[in-house]
Every structure is written in C-alpha cells, then in structure tokens.
Amino acid sequence: MPSARVGIIGAGIAGPVLAMLLKQKGYECVVYERLEEPSDQGLGIALQANGIAVLAKIPGLLDAIGGHSIDAFYFYSALPEDAGLLGTSEYPRHMRETTGHPLVTLRRPLMQARIIDFAQEFGVPVVFGHNMETLEQHDDGVTVAFANGVKETFSFVVGCDGLHSRTRACLFGDMPADYTGVTHCGGMSPTPEFWKGKRAPADIYGDGVYMIVLPLDDDITAWAISQREAEAKEDWRAIDEAAAEDFKKNSPFADWPYGAGELVKNSLKIIKYGIYDRPEPRSWHQGRVLLAGDAAHPISPHLGQGANQAYEDFDLLLELLEERNPSAEPPSTQTLDAIFTDLEHARIPRMSDLLQKARAQGEIGTVAGVEACMERNAMIRDMCSDPEKVKARFGA
Structure with missing residues (x-):
C-alpha cells in the first residue's frame, strides 16, 4: 500500500520540521504557505534543550540552522531603589555539557529560511502562495481548497499556521486568542x-x-x-x-x-x-485534521518556549504514529482520532501549566x-x- 500523504499548512519554523520528521518515518508530505516567500518579520528566537532534542532527530538540521551559542543567563534591576546585578545562572552551559547540544539564539527570519532550504533539500516540497480557504473531510481523506483554485487531497492534515490559524478557523470557527x-x-x-x-x-x-x-x-x-x-x-x-x-x-x-x-x-x-x-487549551483536532504549535496553543514569550513546544508536539505525534501506524500507510479515521486524542491528553496538561507560568512571568x-x-x-x-x-x- 502507498504511504499516507500528509498536508501541512504553514511554512514557518514549525511546519517544515514536522514534514521532515514525518518523511523520515515514510510519510509523503507537502507544506503549503499562504505568503509568496518566507517572511522577514520577527526578531530573535531561542532554541532550548527540549526543542533542540527534537531537531537533533533530523540529521544535519542543527548544523544547517546554526545560531549563537549562549553560556549563561543574566538578571539585572534598573530600579533606582534597588539597582544592580540580581544574579546569573550557568544553566545554558550545564545543558550543553549534559546533553551535548548548546542552547542557541538567532534571527527568526534567518532560522525560518534555513529550515525551509534544508527541508527542500531533504525532499519536502514547500509550496508558497497557497492560502488555504476550506477543508472538506471524507471517510478516507481531507480535501484542501486554496484561494488560487488549487485543490489537494490528503490522508490527514496538520495546521502549523500560527496564532491566526486558518486551519483552526475551518475546524472551530472564529475563536480569537486572548x-x-x-x-x-x-x-x-x-x-x-x-x-x-x-x-x-x-x-x-x-x-x-x-x-x-x-x-x-x-x-x-x-x-x-x-x-x-x-x-x-x-x-x-x-x-x-x-x-x-x-x-x-x-x-x-x-x-x-x-x-x-x-x-x-x-x-x-x-x-x-x-x-x-489561549489560557485554557481545549480540543486540537477534528476528524483527520490536527492543530499543532501556536495554531493549537499560542503561548506568551516570557518563557521562550513557543517554538520549542511546537517541537514537543511533533515528537509525541511521531511516537504515537509509529506505535499505531508503523507502516506509514493511510490510517483510518478511527486510528487518527485515537492518536490525536492521546496527543491532546498528554500535551494539554503540559501546555496549560506552561501557559499559566508564562503569564505569571509576564x-x-x-x-x-x-x-x-x-x-x-x-x-x-x-x-x-x-x-x-x-x-x-x-x-x-
């Protein structure tokens, strides 16, 4: 039987990574991006140990991403009544020594461009200028219609299209974030x-x-x-x-x-x-369509965990797919529902905790x-x- 074909919506710093992870397991993936080219928006991004551990599962990707290795965290007070250095932590150096991978920072647009280039060299098509309009689910697939008139059918679809996710809107209607x-x-x-x-x-x-x-x-x-x-x-x-x-x-x-x-x-x-x-994450899937990363659980940046949590989503998804669908053939809706439900049961408590911690830090x-x-x-x-x-x- 042929491999399952997977449509991934969004070519930011998440979607192409998921496509490469799935391709390694035998899935055929295509990434669609509404913009005509990679975005130049955003400032910096930090890759922490949990995110790096997932990226390391794609041979050569971390080297391609590069980045600025960091050694420590500093905390200062500019309050006149209590000014000065509050403390430092060598946690980043400790993580590098214990995991073999540094914590790194880099420009977000540069990271996105490098991931997209690597994914295309990896054999993952990344298609720009395709703004998804609708999703139509069938017994054995999902048909995605784009604003330019293109229609494609997949075994399942993952929305990695961020805070303003069109995938989410197609599944659950207009649900503005808080x-x-x-x-x-x-x-x-x-x-x-x-x-x-x-x-x-x-x-x-x-x-x-x-x-x-x-x-x-x-x-x-x-x-x-x-x-x-x-x-x-x-x-x-x-x-x-x-x-x-x-x-x-x-x-x-x-x-x-x-x-x-x-x-x-x-x-x-x-x-x-x-x-x-979204302080109270709820369902992230419907039928054969799953939300991941910011499309499912946007988190304020005070922990520096946004991208890293998307990668945690992917890691568990791959584990569940390998357990329930090791052949990478087109799975039944029942199998996908079980996989996506298990992912939610594991990830929603984790994200609920982190969302509250991030708000608290803010x-x-x-x-x-x-x-x-x-x-x-x-x-x-x-x-x-x-x-x-x-x-x-x-x-x-």
Whole structure:
C-alpha cells in the first residue's frame, strides 16, 4: 500500500520540521504557505534543550540552522531603589555539557529560511502562495481548497499556521486568542560594549516594565520591552519611521543602564505588538485534521518556549504514529482520532501549566510600585541561587 500523504499548512519554523520528521518515518508530505516567500518579520528566537532534542532527530538540521551559542543567563534591576546585578545562572552551559547540544539564539527570519532550504533539500516540497480557504473531510481523506483554485487531497492534515490559524478557523470557527494585557516593543541593534563577549541573554527589570536582551550573534542583539498597555495587534510590523525616532530619542528606556539605553537609541528597526495566548487549551483536532504549535496553543514569550513546544508536539505525534501506524500507510479515521486524542491528553496538561507560568512571568516582570518591584527582585535573587528554579523559570 502507498504511504499516507500528509498536508501541512504553514511554512514557518514549525511546519517544515514536522514534514521532515514525518518523511523520515515514510510519510509523503507537502507544506503549503499562504505568503509568496518566507517572511522577514520577527526578531530573535531561542532554541532550548527540549526543542533542540527534537531537531537533533533530523540529521544535519542543527548544523544547517546554526545560531549563537549562549553560556549563561543574566538578571539585572534598573530600579533606582534597588539597582544592580540580581544574579546569573550557568544553566545554558550545564545543558550543553549534559546533553551535548548548546542552547542557541538567532534571527527568526534567518532560522525560518534555513529550515525551509534544508527541508527542500531533504525532499519536502514547500509550496508558497497557497492560502488555504476550506477543508472538506471524507471517510478516507481531507480535501484542501486554496484561494488560487488549487485543490489537494490528503490522508490527514496538520495546521502549523500560527496564532491566526486558518486551519483552526475551518475546524472551530472564529475563536480569537486572548490579549494578555502586555505589549512588546522591540528591535535589533548593534551589540553594546557592555554585552560584547558575554554570550548571555538577560532580563532587565524596572518599575512596571522589563526588557529582554537576546544576543543573536557577536555583533547584533535583539531586545524587547514588556509593559502593560492598551491592546495592540499581533502583527510584528515595524512602527513608522517618525514614531520609531521619537521612541529612540524620548522614551525613558533610552537612559536605562547595562547597555539597554544603547540598544534602544541605536536600534535598526522597532516593532510593537500585543501578546496573546489561549489560557485554557481545549480540543486540537477534528476528524483527520490536527492543530499543532501556536495554531493549537499560542503561548506568551516570557518563557521562550513557543517554538520549542511546537517541537514537543511533533515528537509525541511521531511516537504515537509509529506505535499505531508503523507502516506509514493511510490510517483510518478511527486510528487518527485515537492518536490525536492521546496527543491532546498528554500535551494539554503540559501546555496549560506552561501557559499559566508564562503569564505569571509576564506579570512578575511588569509589577508596578517600588515595594512590589523590590519583592520581585528578591525572588529573582533567590531563583538564581538554585539551578532547578532557573530551569523551571524557562519551562524546561
């Protein structure tokens, strides 16, 4: 019997990875992307140990992705009443020594482009300019109709099309994600002298706000400021030039210490977007169609786990498929329903926990008032004294 044909919707940093994992198990996969070319949106991304463990199952992929190996995490306070270094953690170095893989950071658009190139060389078709409109399920397959008139039929479909998932809308209707009350304003900048040679991301905490500093290579550093504000769209687009110049010159963050002010003043571009999630994950599938990654469980970025959790989804999906459908032949709807249900039963509790932890970290970082901020700083100091607490801080 021929191999099952799988349609994967979305060619971000998740969909092509799933296609390669499935291809290794004998499935025939095609990835469809609504855009005409890979996106140039986004800033930096961090690959943590749990995500790297999955990517390592595709020979050569980690080398192709590359990235900037990090050695430590730093935590600073910019609060005048309690300023200074709160603590450091060598958790990244420990993970490299125990797992054989470094934790890495890199530019998100660059990572996406490298994954797509590798997937195509791996033999996975990645088809651009195909905006999915409808899904029609049959007893033995799923027909996907695209806006350009193309129709394709698959044994099953996985939606990896992000927060604004069209796949989700086809299954469950319009279900907007929840605004967390926090925005990100960020950019990419030449690395300040303060951060050169440190190879370490950092959190810098103020009153009602905190900044994430993420080195992308030796010369460029990404940064993002989290604060509680009125709702903003999640589109990752750069703000207009006049607004960006005003922010760089006149925002209070231009005077922050520890290289933070230099990052703001020298930013090459500035983007602003709201942070959204789904705090109570529910069903991720219907019949022969499954949601994965942000399409199923968008998570706020305060743990740095977004992409890594998509890869955890894939790892369990492959395990269940190998157990229930080892021949990679077209599975029955009953078999797929059992696989997808088992995946939900295992993954939804994990994601529910992480979603709450991510929201909590956002709330901790944006507490307001000197007394509350000093309590927050004390908690960070205590966390840095215990490697297990640091590990938990990042959802590992």
